[in-house]
Amino acid sequence: MDLINIAVIVKLEPDFSEGNVSYNPDGTLNRAETKNILGPHSAIAVNAAFYAKVKHGAKISIATMGPPTAESMLQQAQLMSDADELYLYSDRVFAGADTLATAEVLKSGILKMQEKMDIVFSGHRASDGETGQTGPQTAWKLGMTFLGNVIDYEIDPAKRIVRVKRFVRLQGIYDVVEEMEVPLPVFIAIDPSYKPKFNTVSQRLAYEKYQKEARVRSQNFKQYLKVLNALQIGADPKLIGIAGSPTIVYKVERIPKGKATRQAEVIDGQDKEQIRKVVARIRQSLSTMVIK
Amino acid sequence: MTDGDYRHVYIIVEHEEGKILQVSLEMIGEARRMMDDFNKKYSSKEKVVAVLLGYNVKELPNVLIQHGADAVVCADNPELNHLRNTIYTKVIAQIAQDREIASKIELEYAQQFKRPRYMFFGADSIGRHLSATVMAQLESGLASDINKLVVADLQITHQNKTGGKPLTYEKTLEMYRPDFSGFLWTTILCLDNKNPAMQKDYHPQACSIIPGVFEVIHPDSTRQGTIIEYTPKFDEQDLRVKIIDRKIIKSEIDFDSHKAVVSFGRGVKDSPEQNIKLIEELASELDAQIGITLPLSKRPFSVSQTVDSTYLIPDRVIGISGRKVSPKVYMAIGISGAMQHISGMRDSEFIVAINPDENASIRDECDVFVKGRMEDVIPIFIEEIRKQKQVVQA
Numbered sequence: 001m002d003l004i005n006i007a008v009i010v011k012l013e014p015d016f017s018e019g020n021v022s023y024n025p026d027g028t029l030n031r032a033e034t035k036n037i038l039g040p041h042s043a044i045a046v047n048a049a050f051y052a053k054v055k056h057g058a059k060i061s062i063a064t065m066g067p068p069t070a071e072s073m074l075q076q077a078q079l080m081s082d083a084d085e086l087y088l089y090s091d092r093v094f095a096g097a098d099t100l101a102t103a104e105v106l107k108s109g110i111l112k113m114q115e116k117m118d119i120v121f122s123g124h125r126a127s128d129g130e131t132g133q134t135g136p137q138t139a140w141k142l143g144m145t146f147l148g149n150v151i152d153y154e155i156d157p158a159k160r161i162v163r164v165k166r167f168v169r170l171q172g173i174y175d176v177v178e179e180m181e182v183p184l185p186v187f188i189a190i191d192p193s194y195k196p197k198f199n200t201v202s203q204r205l206a207y208e209k210y211q212k213e214a215r216v217r218s219q220n221f222k223q224y225l226k227v228l229n230a231l232q233i234g235a236d237p238k239l240i241g242i243a244g245s246p247t248i249v250y251k252v253e254r255i256p257k258g259k260a261t262r263q264a265e266v267i268d269g270q271d272k273e274q275i276r277k278v279v280a281r282i283r284q285s286l287s288t289m290v291i292k
Numbered sequence: 293m294t295d296g297d298y299r300h301v302y303i304i305v306e307h308e309e310g311k312i313l314q315v316s317l318e319m320i321g322e323a324r325r326m327m328d329d330f331n332k333k334y335s336s337k338e339k340v341v342a343v344l345l346g347y348n349v350k351e352l353p354n355v356l357i358q359h360g361a362d363a364v365v366c367a368d369n370p371e372l373n374h375l376r377n378t379i380y381t382k383v384i385a386q387i388a389q390d391r392e393i394a395s396k397i398e399l400e401y402a403q404q405f406k407r408p409r410y411m412f413f414g415a416d417s418i419g420r421h422l423s424a425t426v427m428a429q430l431e432s433g434l435a436s437d438i439n440k441l442v443v444a445d446l447q448i449t450h451q452n453k454t455g456g457k458p459l460t461y462e463k464t465l466e467m468y469r470p471d472f473s474g475f476l477w478t479t480i481l482c483l484d485n486k487n488p489a490m491q492k493d494y495h496p497q498a499c500s501i502i503p504g505v506f507e508v509i510h511p512d513s514t515r516q517g518t519i520i521e522y523t524p525k526f527d528e529q530d531l532r533v534k535i536i537d538r539k540i541i542k543s544e545i546d547f548d549s550h551k552a553v554v555s556f557g558r559g560v561k562d563s564p565e566q567n568i569k570l571i572e573e574l575a576s577e578l579d580a581q582i583g584i585t586l587p588l589s590k591r592p593f594s595v596s597q598t599v600d601s602t603y604l605i606p607d608r609v610i611g612i613s614g615r616k617v618s619p620k621v622y623m624a625i626g627i628s629g630a631m632q633h634i635s636g637m638r639d640s641e642f643i644v645a646i647n648p649d650e651n652a653s654i655r656d657e658c659d660v661f662v663k664g665r666m667e668d669v670i671p672i673f674i675e676e677i678r679k680q681k682q683v684v685q686a
Contacts, residue, residue, distance in 0.1 A: 017592045040590060100428065127590055131436040133424040136377070140428035145533055146377045148421040163536075169417045170308055178374070179537040183529075189421070192606055238490060242452050246433025246494035250446075250479040255470060255631060260656035261638060269646065269664020272672055278644060278660050279676040285620045285642045286551050286578070 004058035004157060005115040008049045009106050009122045009138060010077055012070045013039035016127055038073045041123025043080065044190050048121050048153070050081040051196035054206045056157060061113055063087040065094055065105045068227070075221040082214035085113070086221060091229040093241045101244035103137035108235040109228065110142060119155070119162065120144060120187045132189070139187030147182065148189040160184045167191055295462065298409040298495045299401045301327060302365075302388060304426075305344045305356060306418050312352060315414035315503035316342075317359050322441065322506035323412060324360030330443055334463065338409065339363055339397050343387055345380060345524075347373035357517030360509045363397045367522045375418060376533050381425040383524040388430060388496070396520045407432075408496040410465055415500035415612075423500045433482030435499040437612070439631070440468035440477075448483065455487035465497040470631050502612050504635050543615075545581065545607040552580035552621040555610055555637070557588065559626015559647065559666060564593040568603060570670040571625060577677045583610040583617065585633045611636035625666050629654030646670070 015021060015037040022033035038046070052058035060083040064070050067090060074086040089109050097105065110117060120142065122135035139146035152165040164186075166178045198207050217224060230240060238244060267274040301323045306313040323340045331337055339362035344352055346368060353364035365387050371379060387393060388408055395402030407430065413423035415437045427434040444466055449458045467480045482497040547553060554575040560567040575582050582603060589606045610617055611633040622640035626647065627633060634657050637643070643658040646669050655661045662669055 016587065016590045021592065098433065099424070100431070100433065103428065131424075132420050133427075133434060133436060136421045136424035137428040140381070140425045146421065146425055148377070149417055170313065173308055173311075173313070174540050175543060177539045177541055178535055181534045181536055183532050238492075243485075243490060246431075247435060247480050247482045248450060248453065250448075250466065250481045252476055252478050255475060255477045262643065262657060262659055264645070264655050264658045264661040266650065266655070266661045266663060269662045269669040269672070272676070275662070275669075275672050276676050276680075278662070279673060279680055281642065281660075282552075282578070282621050282644065283677070283680060 002157070003115075004052055004056045004119070004155060005061070005117050006049045006052050006058045007061045007063060007110050007113060007117045007120045008042075008045050008077070008081070008083075009110075009120065009135070010042035010046065010062060010064045010073065011039045011123070011126050012036045012064065012066045012073050013042070013127050036069070036073070038076050039123060039126055041125055041127065041190075041192060042077070043123075044192060044194055045121040045123045046077045046081045047196055048188070048190045048194055049083075050210070052119070052155060053082060053210055054196075054198060054203055056155060057206075059084050059115065061085040061087065063089065063106065063109050063113075065089045065097075065102060065109075071221075071225065071227075074225060075218050078221050078224065079214050079218035082210040082217060083224065086225040087113070088225065088227045089229075089233060090227055093230050093237065093243075096242035096245065097240060098245035098247045099131055099133035099137055100246060101240050101242075102134050103141055104239040104244055105230075105233070105235055106134070106138045107141035108233040110138070112228070112233045116185070117142075118184045118186075120185075122187070122189050124149070124189055124192050135187070135189040142187065144185050144187040145182050146187050146189070147180065149191045150188045151177075151191045151194050153188060155184075162186055164188065167193065294404070296401065296404040297406040297493070299394070299405055300339045300341050300397060300408050301410040301412065302341045302343050302408040302496065303361070303412045304384060304414075304419065304422065305342050305352075306414055306416070307344070307346060307349065307352060310349075310351070312355055313414065313416075314508070315416060315419075315501065316356075317508040318503065318506040319412045319414065319501050320356060320360045321509040322501070324509055326441060326443060330463070337398060337400070341365060341397055341408070343384060345372045345383055353517075353519045355511070357515050357519075358511040358513055360515075361517055363518040363520060365393055365520045365522050367524045369524055371526055371531060372524070374535050374538065375422070376530070376535065377421060377425055378530045378533065379526060380422060381429055382527070382530070384422070384426050385429045386524065387522055388426075390522070393520055393522060396518060406495075409463065411496040411498040413498070413500040415502050419500050423498060427498050430496065432494045432496055432498060433480075435467040435469055435480035435482070437502050438467045438469050438499040439502045439505045441499070442466040442468075446481070448481075450483070452487060452490070453483050453485055455489060459486055465499070467497075467499045475630065502635070504612075504616060543607055545605075547581050547583070547610075547615055547617045547619070550579065550581040551619055552578040552623070553583050553610070553617050553619045553637070553640070554578065554580040554623045554625065555583035555585065555627060556625045557585040557627035557633070558592070559628075561593060563667070565595050565599060567626070567666055568595065568599050570666065570674075574623070574670050574674055574677075577674055577681075578621065578623075580619075580621070580623070582608060583615070583637075584608045585627055585630070586611055586613050589614075624654050624658065625670070627654055628652045629657055
């Protein structure tokens with residue numbers, strides 16, 4: 001049985017947790033004051049990869065496109081997954097890339113990795129950009145089957161297939177859980193609700209072993225890290241950065257306050273008499289069915 | 293590249309169990325209004341084209357025409373029964389570049405036709421991923437989660453796009469995207485590189501559109517349109533991707549069976565644990581389901597494990613990235629009123645907001661604005677509800 005090779009693409013994102021995130025007085029994100037971390041959706045993708053390591057001893061490579069400071073995020077990801085290789089694609093020419101040009105960099109980087117990947121994981125979406133496009137676009141450029149909203153997966157190394165469960169939300173109708181069987185290689189955008197389960201004793205032992213190894217490795221993470229520029233990953237300069245981006249940001253403005261859709265009656269939160277009336281109206285609204 | 297290479301707006305239609313999803317009808321409505329203006333302004337006859345993939349969907353094209361489509365390209369095939377990304381992406385890309393289809397849409401433009409001018413997808417679990425892969429295949433630009441569209445002739449000066457010189461881009465789609473905070477609006481353009489040093493076509497100009505934003509056109513059964521049947525070509529290996537099972541499930545967090553919804557936002561931050569307890573108590577008095585705003589699903593506070601896993605979960609998010617609700621009573625507690633949240637609750641009947649900041653946007657979206665800190669106000673509400681219940685029981 002061949003070794004399973006897994007790559008994870010991750011993103012450095014603003015830390016939205018209270019105390020770390022800083023907002024400008026107008027409610028917009030203060031990027032200068034907000035520190036950056038491994039994005040929460042990226043972290044789930046890293047967990048998903050670790051599951052394959054515990055279960056199948058998979059080799060894990062983690063990659064990101066970002067500034068040199070993204071190093072420490074890769075260290076954090078290694079601590080979570082006992083990654084065997086870390087890649088930071090960093091180059092001034094990558095700056096200003098839209099999702100298509102970012103996907104081009106990630107594709108080039110993944111193709112440059114030593115092994116041919118069986119599975120590539122990404123998060124569901126970034127918590128700052130929130131487009132959710134980079135994963136599927138990277139998958140498409142790699143020629144891999146894209147599977148989004150994956151809540152569970154199992155690899156069958158002998159048959160070289162993966163079985164996944166996908167959670168598809170059909171707004172306004174219902175949700176669907178879909179089970180699929182797909183030949184490797186596949187690209188999986190992992191759903192936020194994914195939770196790895198380690199059921200057997202041997203899995204729990206493997207889990208302990210790799211966690212221990214991860215702690216040691218991540219302390220010397222630079223040994224595992226390659227920082228590569230555009231030339232080194234062989235990215236086509238016409239397809240990356242601003243040059244390779246079909247889209248531009250034309251303008252950014254404050255969303256103008258729309259016309260008030262309702263005329264609110266403003267009351268004082270200490271005024272018990274007023275609140276008594278509001279509660280009466282609430283109860284009236286709720287009881288309409290009963291009266292009828 | 294000349295302007296005549298690109299024509300029409302193509303809309304990727306979603307449907308389930310023989311019913312067209314609302315967002316698809318909304319997109320057709322908006323495309324209809326947009327292209328009516330467009331054709332008047334540019335004296336042209338470009339069309340609203342619905343693209344429909346599925347199996348046993350022959351009834352649907354007429355519905356799309358009644359709602360404003362000029363033409364429907366319909367690929368009806370057992371292999372298209374449910375969405376598989378690779379297969380769907382390739383078929384949509386085939387349709388988008390097919391000149392024979394284009395000749396049936398509008399003969400006059402067919403000879404020069406290369407690709408659609410614009411392309412719309414729904415910004416939901418299906419359209420988001422599909423739009424990304426289709427646009428990767430077509431190697432053009434995509435803006436996601438759009439809530440306003442404008443066609444304009446723009447003068448652009450851009451280092452890469454125009455080589456630093458001012459150039460006019462005609463019929464450019466301004467795609468407005470509210471950012472995650474709900475306070476900023478970013479306008480995204482998809483522009484050809486006209487810089488002689490690096491010329492490249494970027495069409496179609498594509499976007500995914502937020503459900504619930506645009507209005508559906510009232511269906512008109514006398515509307516005429518062209519139905520074009522398309523026989524897709526499949527790659528054998530893509531058919532090895534198999535859907536084994538498909539189960540319809542109801543979310544554990546059920547909003548529809550509750551007449552009241554109590555939601556909270558970042559305003560709980562001063563003492564999240566205690567505030568959420570208060571909200572829980574209030575909701576229980578009103579037999580309300582509890583909702584949250586999107587930022588809270590990112591778990592910004594440290595709270596007990598129970599509170600975290602019960603409340604700060606994506607299933608409770610109300611708004612664009614979550615559920616749309618319209619209860620009899622909606623209480624918005626510590627919610628500033630970002631557009632993303634509003635779109636998920638504005639159809640509620642009676643809306644009460646509790647907020648210390650009288651200038652919060654939520655004030656324009658509620659019937660009663662209770663000014664004050666939730667720590668102080670909620671206990672008064674709870675006490676009052678209990679009192680009034682007793683009166684009835686007595």
